Amino acid sequence: MSGVVAAPPLPRIGIHTSTAGHLVESLDRASKLGANCLQIFSFSPRMWGNSPRIAPADAARFRERRAEFGLMPLVIHANYLINLATPNPILRVRSVQAFRGEIIRALDLDAEYLVLHPGSRVGGPLEPALRAVADGLRQAARGLDLQRLRILLENTAGQGSVLGARFEELAAMMAMASDRSPGFPLGVCLDTAHLLAAGFEIRTAEGLDETLQAVERTVGLSSVHVVHVNDSKAPLGAHVDRHEHIGKGHIKTEAFARILTHPLLAGRAFVLETPIDKPGDDRRNVQALWMLAARDGLQVPPRAERGFTMFRGPRRNPASARAKARRGKTAHTRAAVRAQR
Ligand SMILES: [Zn+2]
Ligand SMILES: [Zn+2]
Numbered sequence: 001m002s003g004v005v006a007a008p009p010l011p012r013i014g015i016h017t018s019t020a021g022h023l024v025e026s027l028d029r030a031s032k033l034g035a036n037c038l039q040i041f042s043f044s045p046r047m048w049g050n051s052p053r054i055a056p057a058d059a060a061r062f063r064e065r066r067a068e069f070g071l072m073p074l075v076i077h078a079n080y081l082i083n084l085a086t087p088n089p090i091l092r093v094r095s096v097q098a099f100r101g102e103i104i105r106a107l108d109l110d111a112e113y114l115v116l117h118p119g120s121r122v123g124g125p126l127e128p129a130l131r132a133v134a135d136g137l138r139q140a141a142r143g144l145d146l147q148r149l150r151i152l153l154e155n156t157a158g159q160g161s162v163l164g165a166r167f168e169e170l171a172a173m174m175a176m177a178s179d180r181s182p183g184f185p186l187g188v189c190l191d192t193a194h195l196l197a198a199g200f201e202i203r204t205a206e207g208l209d210e211t212l213q214a215v216e217r218t219v220g221l222s223s224v225h226v227v228h229v230n231d232s233k234a235p236l237g238a239h240v241d242r243h244e245h246i247g248k249g250h251i252k253t254e255a256f257a258r259i260l261t262h263p264l265l266a267g268r269a270f271v272l273e274t275p276i277d278k279p280g281d282d283r284r285n286v287q288a289l290w291m292l293a294a295r296d297g298l299q300v301p302p303r304a305e306r307g308f309t310m311f312r313g314p315r316r317n318p319a320s321a322r323a324k325a326r327r328g329k330t331a332h333t334r335a336a337v338r339a340q341r
Pocket of ligand 2: 191228273
């Protein structure tokens, strides 16, 4: 054994990456952006569809290519329309089916994590909604061997009657699921923009410590596997979900430096979900995280390809994207109603 002290392992820094063209292209993109981990959607995130399987040859190519790039972990973000907390039975069935599709595709791609928003109780009572999520997760996974896949519940900004802005709710859903299915592999993804908007003062050293202590008292810090690193356009406690470039929102650079180097968050995957308003925003945000995570003796981070960006023209009007999602949902609901007759 040599007496040389090994350099500490590189932090895992990544970005939500486009799968446009082909799933496998997301890996090249993440690598060109200078990331060493990534998050993707495995299917259109705002459409119900028939939740397709990934062709075995495509899945194999994806797994091989990811190993070549050393992109680790792979985080899959579930479809935004899934609402396991809904009191509407039709939407509930659709949500469980869609989430089952998410799990199957995550297994096909050999993902480490599948991130899900707990959903909205749509004005209904809290306790049954928490129970509905816990049961929905178990139903969606019924009969599947989850292997090393872990499902992560993401904390939310707490807009409307959305669940998961309070750590107690996340902890309750996890406890309910593991009560009935011991060992069910659940965990937590913490989103910094959602934390601030939910009222957690993560901008100061004391506030961050208090927040992490609250995490420890509820879900437990060991449950946190992924951190979504986003600045927030919305101020503290606004209960609005609006992501901003690192350092350009209400959280600011200094607070991100504390988050990325906090000993209690060491070893987590830090994944950006920041906007891409102009060419290079994606690459610059990845670089910003590497700078903020830098410590003495750290290995050299991966290099980005000069000029590479996922920017594809001006951002789509979010209102039209929402309208499109609504149309998709309506068409589905009609089909589901017909199917039930
Ligand atoms: Zn999310
Ligand atoms: Zn997020």
